[in-house]
Amino acid sequence: MSLASKATTVVPVSRRHHRGLRRQAFWAAIFLAPALIALLVLRVAPTISAVGSSLYEAFPGGLIPATFAGFANYEQLFADQNFLGTIGRTLLFNVIINPLQIFLALLIAVLMIRRIKLGGLWRTLMFIPITVPLVGSCIAWGAALEPRGPINAIISALGGDPQPFLTSPSQALACIILIASWIGIGYWMLFLIAGLQAIPEDIYEAAKLDRAGPIRTFFTITIPLLRRPLLFVLVADTVANFVLFIPVQLLTGGGPESSTTMLMFDAYRTTFTYGSRNLGAAEVVILTLIMLGFVLLQFRLLREERPSR
């Protein structure tokens, strides 16, 4: 409800309302100004610059001025087996890591809210990885996964053969999934615990009276009632993992044999390492469009939950 319509005054309501609306629009513009300026500088300007740059062609080094090339950069990208491989790898990575993280987060969340001894202690221990910034965790895991590191020591002690981990084309991507999940599982668990606690207790009591076992209760009650938080967390996780950059840049540099090259890192490498700014800009535009799709979905989910005044 508007402020103006509440005011007690002799001025006819419609006129008063109209003037009040204009006055409010004026103040809204003033209060919105800092955010709108930030939006223009931090989001709109780089997007326009990336779109513009992606339509031009130039030789690395920039000695010869760039020439307008239309969609040639995009055509070149989509004709390039390496780039298609990068897109496929990015999708594969996300199809694995996001459901995996959310599923494990849900399992552990269900466990953590059950009646257990020392529950607070276990939850706090679970949450500690969340506080480790990704740079710190990547570096520590990089050390732990060294050929002579503690993970291999544990494998040897259990009778297995030492593994190459980050230096193997077949294991590096799995290692990155492990590193990202060490933080991710606990983080998304926070959200799911809140969602689980919002499920009314008596529904579980009713299921118990119906003699439903724990597994049936989980699939017929917990999951359906948790649909929205689960969906939200899954989309938010995807948005975060689609632009995952730190472990790739710090630990593998996209290798070995391109096995960890994903879209975000590829855009970075094309732009800076290979110096192809226009091609890199086209990759940024593709990445941003994909992200926008996910964000629109996420926004719709948020909207459903939004309180109304």
Added chain:
Amino acid sequence: MTAIHPRGPRRPRVAPRLSTAANTVVAGVVALLFFLPALWIFIGSFRPTVDILDSLSPLSWDVIVPTRVSLDNYVSLLAGEGFGTALLNSLIVCAVSVAAGLVVSATAAYALSVFQFRGREFVFAVVVISFMVPFEAIAIPLSQLFNSWSLGNTLVGLPFIASAFSIFLFYTFFLGIPHEIEEAARLDGAGPFRTFFTIVVPMSKPAFATVAILTFLAQWGSYLWPVLMVTDTSARPLPLELSVFQAAQPPEWGSVLAFGVIFILPVLIVFLIFQRWFVQASMAGALKQ
């Protein structure tokens, strides 16, 4: 967060007690799996570098219980040149980010939650959706723009400013402030600025504190943006300095882990103090009805 409800019947029976024990064991094992890597970082930071990787085979309690303990890693880290500068840089950048982020997000959220104007829903959607697109996606062209404005290698170019989440959090909070309070201020002759700064801001301390903490945490761990913006050693914040440390050949694992511990510690302390409240804050607006 509300207290954890005990599930199951009230009267203790044998079966539930058994399942409590089994659940506790599983929960404990899972929690320890997540905690051990953190413990390994912490303990490693007190060991000589040679012990960190070499003491492992054959595997023994040495991994967790160090045989030789020293503060040498910390001493050499703090005595070195890069660390102090990076710490100072990080603190400055975080302070600016938090201050600017609070102003930008709170004013925008206030405009969207309190004032009525045509196209409000549209502006809300545009602002929130634009800031929801992860910063990383457009970080590369943004860094090229910033560098062309000569902001590269300066602390001015480093702070994050707005996040959709902060705006959303303030927005939800402001919606909860009763209209009558603002109305009374208006009838007393207070303009929107005075109403905002003398009435709304003091009433919204929890929202400001939450956004400040979340902005601090995001900025403290920020890595991609410094990678894109900083080449000078003197402008590096902590995460970038840490990555440079790690890349040294041969790696000084002792110092790297000590660096990691100092880097993680502020976040951990903030988290442990505000754990309950932090969980609640992360949920605000997003999932609570």
